[in-house]
Amino acid sequence: xxxxxxxxxxxxxxxxxxxxxxxxxxxxxxxxxxxxxxxxxxxxxxxxxxxxxxxxxxxxxxxxxxxxxxxxxxxxxxxxxxxxxxxxxxxxxxxxxxxxxxxxxxxxxxxxxxxxxxxxxxxxxxxxxxxxxxxxxx
Amino acid sequence: xxxxxxxxxxxxxxxxxxxxxxxxxxxxxxxxxxxxxxxxxxxxxxxxxxxxxxxxxxxxxxxxxxxxxxxxxxxxxxxxxxxxxxxxxxxxxxxxxxxxxxxxxxxxxxxxxxxxxxxxxxxxxxxxxxxxxxxxxxxxxxxxxxxxxxxxxxxxxxxxxxxxxxxxxxxxxxxxxxxxxxxxxxxxxxxxxxxxxxxxxxxxxxxxxxxxxxxxxxxxxxxxxxxxxxxxxxxxxxxxxxxxxxxxxxxxxxxxxxxxxxxxxxxxxxxxxxxxxxxxxxxxxxxxxxxxxxxxxxxxxxxxxxxxxxxxxxxxxxxxxxxxxxxxxxxxxxxxxxxxxxxxxxxxxxxxxxxxxxxxxxxxxxxxxxxxxxxxxxxxxxxxxxxxxxxxxxxxxxxxxxxxxxxxxxxxxxxxxxxxxxxxxxxxxxxxxxxxxxxxxxxxxxxxxxxxxxxxxxxxxxxxxxxxxxxxxxxxxxxxxxxxxxxxxxxxxxxxxxxxxxxxxxxxxxxxxxxxxxxxxxxxxxxxxxxxxxxxxxxxxxxxxx
Numbered sequence: 001x002x003x004x005x006x007x008x009x010x011x012x013x014x015x016x017x018x019x020x021x022x023x024x025x026x027x028x029x030x031x032x033x034x035x036x037x038x039x040x041x042x043x044x045x046x047x048x049x050x051x052x053x054x055x056x057x058x059x060x061x062x063x064x065x066x067x068x069x070x071x072x073x074x075x076x077x078x079x080x081x082x083x084x085x086x087x088x089x090x091x092x093x094x095x096x097x098x099x100x101x102x103x104x105x106x107x108x109x110x111x112x113x114x115x116x117x118x119x120x121x122x123x124x125x126x127x128x129x130x131x132x133x134x135x136x137x138x
Numbered sequence: 139x140x141x142x143x144x145x146x147x148x149x150x151x152x153x154x155x156x157x158x159x160x161x162x163x164x165x166x167x168x169x170x171x172x173x174x175x176x177x178x179x180x181x182x183x184x185x186x187x188x189x190x191x192x193x194x195x196x197x198x199x200x201x202x203x204x205x206x207x208x209x210x211x212x213x214x215x216x217x218x219x220x221x222x223x224x225x226x227x228x229x230x231x232x233x234x235x236x237x238x239x240x241x242x243x244x245x246x247x248x249x250x251x252x253x254x255x256x257x258x259x260x261x262x263x264x265x266x267x268x269x270x271x272x273x274x275x276x277x278x279x280x281x282x283x284x285x286x287x288x289x290x291x292x293x294x295x296x297x298x299x300x301x302x303x304x305x306x307x308x309x310x311x312x313x314x315x316x317x318x319x320x321x322x323x324x325x326x327x328x329x330x331x332x333x334x335x336x337x338x339x340x341x342x343x344x345x346x347x348x349x350x351x352x353x354x355x356x357x358x359x360x361x362x363x364x365x366x367x368x369x370x371x372x373x374x375x376x377x378x379x380x381x382x383x384x385x386x387x388x389x390x391x392x393x394x395x396x397x398x399x400x401x402x403x404x405x406x407x408x409x410x411x412x413x414x415x416x417x418x419x420x421x422x423x424x425x426x427x428x429x430x431x432x433x434x435x436x437x438x439x440x441x442x443x444x445x446x447x448x449x450x451x452x453x454x455x456x457x458x459x460x461x462x463x464x465x466x467x468x469x470x471x472x473x474x475x476x477x478x479x480x481x482x483x484x485x486x487x488x489x490x491x492x493x494x495x496x497x498x499x500x501x502x503x504x505x506x507x508x509x510x511x512x513x514x515x516x517x518x519x520x521x522x523x524x525x526x527x528x529x530x531x532x533x534x535x536x537x538x539x540x541x542x543x544x545x546x547x548x549x550x551x552x553x554x555x556x557x558x559x560x561x562x563x564x565x566x567x568x569x570x571x572x573x574x575x576x577x578x579x580x581x582x583x584x585x586x587x588x589x590x591x592x593x594x595x596x597x598x599x600x601x602x603x604x605x606x607x608x609x610x611x612x613x614x615x616x617x618x619x620x621x622x623x624x625x626x627x628x629x630x631x632x633x634x635x636x637x638x639x640x641x642x643x644x645x646x647x648x649x650x651x652x653x654x655x656x657x658x659x660x661x662x663x664x665x666x667x668x669x670x671x672x673x674x675x676x677x678x679x680x681x682x683x684x
Contacts, residue, residue: 042623043250043257043346043521047165050157050349051251082257082519084624086432112175118627 002033002132006077006101008092008121009037011048011058020107020136025070027105027134035074036099037063040091042084052080089124096131104133156251156682157349158359162367164351168620176628181620183372188379188618195384195656196640199649210655217662218499219491225502226485226494228665232332233483235672236529239339244679245526250346256522260531262438266519267536269441270609271334271512273448273602274393276326276543277595282577283325283497284548285555285568288318293493294481299556300569306559315552319467320474322548324482325497326540327475328533330505333668335532337513338520340671342528343678346521351621354378354510354667360677361670374667375617378510381660382617383637385508386610388654390641393603394418396575397596403576404592415642421600422638425607429630433519437608444601451594452546458585459550467549472541503661506668514616515609518623525679551581607637 007024009017028035041048041055049055056078067074077099081087096104108122115123122135170179180186199206218225239245248254258266268276289298296317299310340357350356355371362370394414401407428436456464488494520528555565563580567573582591611634612623618633619625644650 044352044518044621044623045164045345045349046622046624047163051346083433085627086430086435 002027002031002103004099004101004103005031005033005035006096006099006104007035007037008095008104008106009039009059009062011039011055011062017107019138020105021066023134023136024105025066025072025074027103028072028074029070033103035063035066035072036077036101037066037074038077038079038092038095038099040079040081040084040088043080043082052078055080088121092121092125093129096129102131104129104131106133106135108135108137110137156347158344160350160359160364160367162364164621167367168622177626178629179619179622179625180629181375181618183369184375184379184620185618187372188376188383188614191376191380192383192636192640195653196643196649199644199653200647203648203652206649206652210652210659214503214655214658215495217659218503219495221662222488222495222499223485225499225506225661225665226483228506228669229329229333229502230483230485231672232336232668233328235675236328236332236335236533239675239679240526240529240533244682245529246524247343247347247679247682248522248524249342249528250521254346254522258438258519262442263519263531264535265441265445266438266605266609267516267532268448268539269437269444269602269605270515271508272326272330272536272540273444273605274389274599276448276540277578277599277602278396278574279322279326280543280547280578281551281564281581282568282574283322284318284544285551285564285577286318287321287493287497288314288552289555289569291321291490291493291497293317293321293490294478295490300559304559306556311556315556316470316474317478318552319471319544319548320478321482321493321497322544323471323475323541324479325501326544327537328479329483329502331533331536333502333505333509334512334516335529336668336671336675337509338516338532339525339528340675340678341514341517342520343675343682345517345621347682348678352514352518352623353617353621354514356621357671357674360674377660377663379614379617381507381657381664382511382610382614383633383640384653384657385511386607386637387640387644388650388657389606390418390421390603390637391645391650392654393599394421394641394645397599397603399573399575400579400592400596400599403579404589404596411646414645417600418638418641418645421603421607422634422641424601424604425611425638426631426634428604428608429611429634430627433612437605437612440601440608441605444598444605447594447598447601451591451598452543454587454591455550455582455585456546458587459546460553463553464546464549468542468545471545471549475541500658503658503665506661506664507657507659509664509668511610511613514613518612518616547578547581550585551577554581554584607634611637 005028039059041052059076059078063074063076079091081091106122108120126133126135167182168179169182287293289300296313297310299307299314301307344350344356345352353375355366355374358366394417397417398409398413402409428440551564554562559565563583567576567580579592582588611630614633615630616623
């Protein structure tokens with residue numbers, strides 16, 4: 001059904017993404033799909049690396065850990081954005097094309113009032129992506 | 139296209155890393171929490187201390203307006219006249235240092251590492267440099283300054299072409315006109331851009347190459363070492379936030395008054411606080427949309443639109459005005475600038491104190507107090523450039539553009555004043571009386587299609603305020619988040635709205651003047667900061683592989 005699954009991750013808040021990460025790994029195992037973790041970083045130094053190259057290395061290490069833990073084929077696709085908070089949606093759309101993903105599994109919060117003003121990333125991806133998108137709530 | 143460097147995959151790292159080895163982890167002092175549905179990620183001391191001290195100063199200015207006005211109204215001119223030698227001398231050092239870097243072998247060092255590629259095209263990059271740093275000033279002073287220096291302020295003792303009775307003294311005209319242009323170009327050429335370039339280079343080097351957080355304190359690491367993460371650093375960053383926010387808020391307040399004056403003059407709109415409050419609200423609202431759309435989708439787009447409009451206005455004035463004369467003015471202005479540069483930048487023994495204190499040191503203090511904001515913004519958008527390319531494009535090319543701008547707008551205005559002084563609106567608004575906000579409109583009245591060009595000018599002024607406000611909000615957000623550029627969006631919304639709110643409160647309650655004087659007073663400590671940054675850049679570049 002699916003051969004390449006994309007899982008956007010925020011390495012700074014992995015605890016909040018547990019459900020989506022586990023779900024993506026389970027689906028990859030079930031369908032025998034490759035799992036690609038996508039992360040978007042700023043070009044300025046941050047908590048996750050002094051530069052985008054260090055962040056990419058961190059994401060690779062995360063992917064390797066996940067591959068070993070779940071027995072799946074997992075890789076990393078790190079991206080650098082000029083303004084990550086506002087460029088995130090565009091970055092994820094681009095990643096879908098770059099990777100050739102046919103399913104995106106991502107975490108989202110339970111919808112609330114602010115979603116009418118600021119749609120969530122998961123919501124926007126689900127509405128506009130050309131591939132299947134699974135939004136994991138909670 | 140360089141703009142496509144956003145959202146790209148990251149290439150394999152190659153070669154040696156020059157990251158500074160420090161135990162400090164970016165974000166270790168931050169508080170991450172939520173207020174209702176809104177996330178927050180703030181640097182613990184800097185956000186809280188800046189926010190509280192800003193509120194405290196606003197209350198002080200409102201509660202004790204006479205005292206605040208007396209203190210800061212005295213402090214600012216005292217500083218600029220007592221320390222004139224310091225400001226002028228320091229600015230000269232910045233220019234010489236930047237020019238040296240262009241020709242030195244360290245010009246080959248690339249910001250972001252040897253493999254980095256430029257984040258933006260030249261067009262987008264220039265647009266953002268101008269819109270953040272200088273756009274408003276060019277609009278307001280492009281006509282006013284050349285005329286004023288030609289006729290009234292007597293830089294370097296040049297004689298005015300106007301006699302006491304208002305008649306023209308033909309023998310004085312050529313020298314006064316040349317000096318009017320040169321003295322203006324001096325204020326908008328190499329020196330202010332060198333001030334911005336020094337700060338921007340220091341921040342870019344220590345952030346992109348050395349891996350330190352994108353905050354003002356990082357440039358002090360070579361001197362303070364690990365102490366820079368403690369109270370010394372908190373003080374430096376808080377001062378920067380302070381100067382930026384009050385600089386923006388008071389600019390916004392005065393700008394609203396000036397835009398109101400323009401609207402009243404051109405359209406007969408009522409002149410008053412309610413119009414100005416509406417203007418500030420509109421500017422803040424547009425800036426808000428811009429910060430929500432982010433750096434590429436908001437700030438850059440607005441900057442490019444504005445530069446396009448400004449170029450259009452410049453071309454129109456060039457074509458509709460005395461074109462050949464203007465082009466001659468450009469060349470003679472450039473020549474006069476080169477000839478008078480050294481006497482004008484002489485820091486000691488000046489007899490033309492009206493010009494040297496009232497304009498030059500005021501400007502230098504003003505720009506130095508803005509430099510943390512503009513410098514940080516330029517740093518953020520300059521990744522991938524070599525030091526040589528960076529300095530040429532931040533120092534030389536904008537200076538040339540300013541020369542062209544002054545030659546066109548100032549040249550046309552001077553021509554209007556000298557060729558028909560009895561009917562010149564510019565003479566009426568600048569020489570016979572002093573109405574700075576009306577000078578640009580007065581010049582446009584002497585050209586065809588005045589109503590249309592005046593509308594374009596008002597739009598330009600408003601959008602230049604927006605681009606200062608949105609880029610300023612991003613900078614304050616970054617400093618108060620400990621150098622993180624990916625703090626939750628509500629934080630930048632907070633700062634954008636806060637700026638507008640402070641401007642409105644000061645406008646209504648009085649206090650714009652005294653707090654602007656206070657901001658300019660921060661130019662003195664920041665001059666020391668910039669001198670330290672020169673030394674830090676030097677140390678930093680020496681340690682880089684080339």
